[in-house]
Amino acid sequence: MTRYWLMKSEPTSYSIDDLKQDGFTLWDGVRNYQARNYMRDEMAVGDLALFYHSNAFPSGVAGICRICKVGIPDLTALDPNSPYYDKRATKAKPIWCTVEVEYVEKFPYFVPLYEIRESSEFDGLVLLEKGSRLSIIPVDSTHFEGIRDLGHHSSPSYSEGNW
DNA sequence: GCCAACGTTGGC
DNA sequence: GCCAACGTTGGC
Numbered sequence: 001m002t003r004y005w006l007m008k009s010e011p012t013s014y015s016i017d018d019l020k021q022d023g024f025t026l027w028d029g030v031r032n033y034q035a036r037n038y039m040r041d042e043m044a045v046g047d048l049a050l051f052y053h054s055n056a057f058p059s060g061v062a063g064i065c066r067i068c069k070v071g072i073p074d075l076t077a078l079d080p081n082s083p084y085y086d087k088r089a090t091k092a093k094p095i096w097c098t099v100e101v102e103y104v105e106k107f108p109y110f111v112p113l114y115e116i117r118e119s120s121e122f123d124g125l126v127l128l129e130k131g132s133r134l135s136i137i138p139v140d141s142t143h144f145e146g147i148r149d150l151g152h153h154s155s156p157s158y159s160e161g162n163w
Numbered sequence: 164g165c166c167a168a169c170g171t172t173g174g175c
Numbered sequence: 176g177c178c179a180a181c182g183t184t185g186g187c
Contacts, residue, residue: 008185032170034170055186131184131185134169
């Protein structure tokens with residue numbers, strides 16, 4: 001069964017346009033146990049994820065990617081020169097793991113966070129919970145499809161291709 | 164840049 | 176195991 005996720009990235013470091021250009025990317029650098037556990041224990045190949053731009057102007061969902069490989073050790077934890085270096089990590093026990101995702105689509109219409117907030121359709125979405133900082137978030141299929149619909153249809157302040 | 168909310172660390 | 180201090184996230 002396909003599951004649905006939301007994955008946050010700061011577009012200044014890696015955006016949906018970067019993923020579109022690369023085709024696929026390793027989602028490494030996650031250093032939160034709950035997010036790691038989702039990736040390690042619950043993500044499966046074929047799962048779909050909303051690609052979320054955080055710390056953006058505005059923040060919101062930019063498109064969709066698909067999980068194409070799971071159970072990958074995050075080797076950036078072993079690299080002293082990496083910002084994601086973790087001195088406790090070893091080759092035998094890298095501690096952190098990651099997944100590979102592939103580009104599916106960039107939405108014709110960017111879906112800003114404030115727009116998601118406005119609709120009662122998205123009540124219960126973990127992203128909207130106060131203080132929710134988790135970078136990997138499970139999303140139910142209804143919410144996933146609702147956001148995808150918004151991304152495919154006109155929204156008040158964003159025109160096609162102009163964001 | 165501000166600040167609220169959270170997660171992690173480390174002394175005890 | 177408690178909890179204060181600290182660092183980070185992320186919206187604004």
